Amino acid sequence: MSRRTFKGGVHPPEHKDKTKDLAIESVFPFTKTVVIPVTQGGAPNQPLVKVGDTVARGQKIAASDAFMSVPVHASIAGVVKKIEPRAVTGNIDALCITIVGDDSGTTAFMPPLDPFACSREEALARVRDAGIAGMGGASFPAHVKLSPPKGKTIEYVIANAAECEPYLTIDERTIAEQAEKVIDGLAIAMRIVSAPKGIIVLEDNKASLVPGLREAVSKSGHNNITIEVCKTKYPQGGEKILTLAVLGREIPSGGLPADIGCVIQNVGTLRAVSEAFREGKPLIERGLTLSGGACETPKNISVPIGTLVGDLIPERVTLRPGVAQIISGGPMMGIAMANANFPIQKNTSGVLFLTRAETVLVNESPCIGCGFCMRACSCHLSPVLIMRALNGGNYDEARRCGLMDCIECGSCAYVCPARIKLVQRFRVGKQLSREELRKKQELAEKCAAVQSSATGKGTAEQNSASD
Ligand code: SF4
Numbered sequence: 261m262s263r264r265t266f267k268g269g270v271h272p273p274e275h276k277d278k279t280k281d282l283a284i285e286s287v288f289p290f291t292k293t294v295v296i297p298v299t300q301g302g303a304p305n306q307p308l309v310k311v312g313d314t315v316a317r318g319q320k321i322a323a324s325d326a327f328m329s330v331p332v333h334a335s336i337a338g339v340v341k342k343i344e345p346r347a348v349t350g351n352i353d354a355l356c357i358t359i360v361g362d363d364s365g366t367t368a369f370m371p372p373l374d375p376f377a378c379s380r381e382e383a384l385a386r387v388r389d390a391g392i393a394g395m396g397g398a399s400f401p402a403h404v405k406l407s408p409p410k411g412k413t414i415e416y417v418i419a420n421a422a423e424c425e426p427y428l429t430i431d432e433r434t435i436a437e438q439a440e441k442v443i444d445g446l447a448i449a450m451r452i453v454s455a456p457k458g459i460i461v462l463e464d465n466k467a468s469l470v471p472g473l474r475e476a477v478s479k480s481g482h483n484n485i486t487i488e489v490c491k492t493k494y495p496q497g498g499e500k501i502l503t504l505a506v507l508g509r510e511i512p513s514g515g516l517p518a519d520i521g522c523v524i525q526n527v528g529t530l531r532a533v534s535e536a537f538r539e540g541k542p543l544i545e546r547g548l549t550l551s552g553g554a555c556e557t558p559k560n561i562s563v564p565i566g567t568l569v570g571d572l573i574p575e576r577v578t579l580r581p582g583v584a585q586i587i588s589g590g591p592m593m594g595i596a597m598a599n600a601n602f603p604i605q606k607n608t609s610g611v612l613f614l615t616r617a618e619t620v621l622v623n624e625s626p627c628i629g630c631g632f633c634m635r636a637c638s639c640h641l642s643p644v645l646i647m648r649a650l651n652g653g654n655y656d657e658a659r660r661c662g663l664m665d666c667i668e669c670g671s672c673a674y675v676c677p678a679r680i681k682l683v684q685r686f687r688v689g690k691q692l693s694r695e696e697l698r699k700k701q702e703l704a705e706k707c708a709a710v711q712s713s714a715t716g717k718g719t720a721e722q723n724s725a726s727d
């Protein structure tokens with residue numbers, strides 16, 4: 261079996277042993293309160309319900325007309341109690357709909373739809389109506405990924421099961437327990453974009469899944485789906501890294517996977533695509549990994565979207581004293597949260613309860629110019645030079661050094677002996693850079709308008725003088 265890989269990257273301790281063999285535990289039926297962010301990927305949604313409304317499980321509760329948006333649905337049956345801003349991942353306040361569960365068990369799923377008999381437009385509408393957004397972390401609307409720009413030919417749909425973040429094992433368990441649904445979702449995605457080939461990509465720390473997966477592919481009859489195994493290295497799961505390692509194709513700067521003939525979807529997302537067609541089920545629940553050194557009962561668990569992490573403690577997960585940090589996501593790209601009072605969203609692949617020994621809570625020291633960060637960067641950027649440009653407020657230089665190509669994987673920060681928070685700087689730097697470009701554009705437009713009005717006036721005066 262070949263082992264594909266890429267240049268750069270890092271090998272953080274995996275910490276997957278605690279949960280990789282544990283079956284996904286289900287919390288259903290679930291009658292507690294859920295807090296569902298109105299927007300979870302894409303353009304902002306507007307609530308479709310009001311306080312006091314009774315809602316069924318699977319009912320659409322927020323949506324937008326914008327193409328780049330996905331609706332959200334009630335993940336439990338109950339009554340809408342509040343619509344207000346609440347703290348969500350990222351420690352920002354976002355508009356959320358609070359539903360208090362009842363015991364009615366009412367559901368409002370869509371009718372099943374044959375993905376291979378309906379039109380491509382109907383299939384895309386189904387993916388969107390099901391509210392499917394990327395479950396690997398990015399939360400990008402799935403129907404948008406499945407609508408490549410005109411003129412782009414898609415050769416491959418890649419099912420991303422690399423799951424390179426330490427601790428997280430939910431994709432691994434999804435493959436182990438629901439391979440048929442993942443393969444079905446992949447075949448549906450291939451049909452939608454007319455891709456002749458599908459590839460399921462895993463890292464070699466999950467090689468034990470390959471025989472079962474091969475058998476499931478063979479049983480499915482989709483002989484155009486193959487399995488590729490990559491060497492375990494972070495950040496293998498990044499789209500740019502994955503296509504380079506598996507196909508030897510590089511996504512151009514500022515480009516999309518479609519530019520190199522690919523569409524990439526996380527395996528959880530593909531499972532949701534299958535359920536949207538076969539069961540008419542919107543994306544209202546997800547599996548995630550609960551782990552970390554301060555977690556006494558690490559596990560993989562399936563919960564309704566909007567479940568508050570705090571509501572799982574201590575009933576479903578027990579913590580040890582000494583939680584130094586709570587992370588939404590993995591330790592490399594996840595977000596440190598102020599407390600456990602935040603909802604699980606469509607893109608929450610894990611929640612980690614870390615001890616002090618597992619966290620990097622030490623203070624930064626000055627850069628020593630060691631260059632470790634440059635060697636670790638799988639995107640071949642110069643993190644230290646980007647940082648220096650940003651420190652000097654020189655966004656042109658930061659962009660020239662590749663700021664906008666940074667995938668925020670955190671490999672550079674991981675190896676930095678000065679413990680400089682490079683990724684945080686790059687995230688903020690990108691926002692400020694975009695703002696700077698926007699202002700430059702506005703200024704250029706104003707100048708052009710003034711110039712054109714002056715030219716017009718001059719011409720008018722000249723015309724009047726010559727009359
Ligand atoms: S510069 Fe960006 S892409 Fe490169 S290692 Fe750092 S975070 Fe990753």
Ligand code: SF4
Binds near residue numbers: 628632672676
């Ligand atoms: S790894 Fe850290 S200390 Fe070394 S050059 Fe990069 S930013 Fe500076």
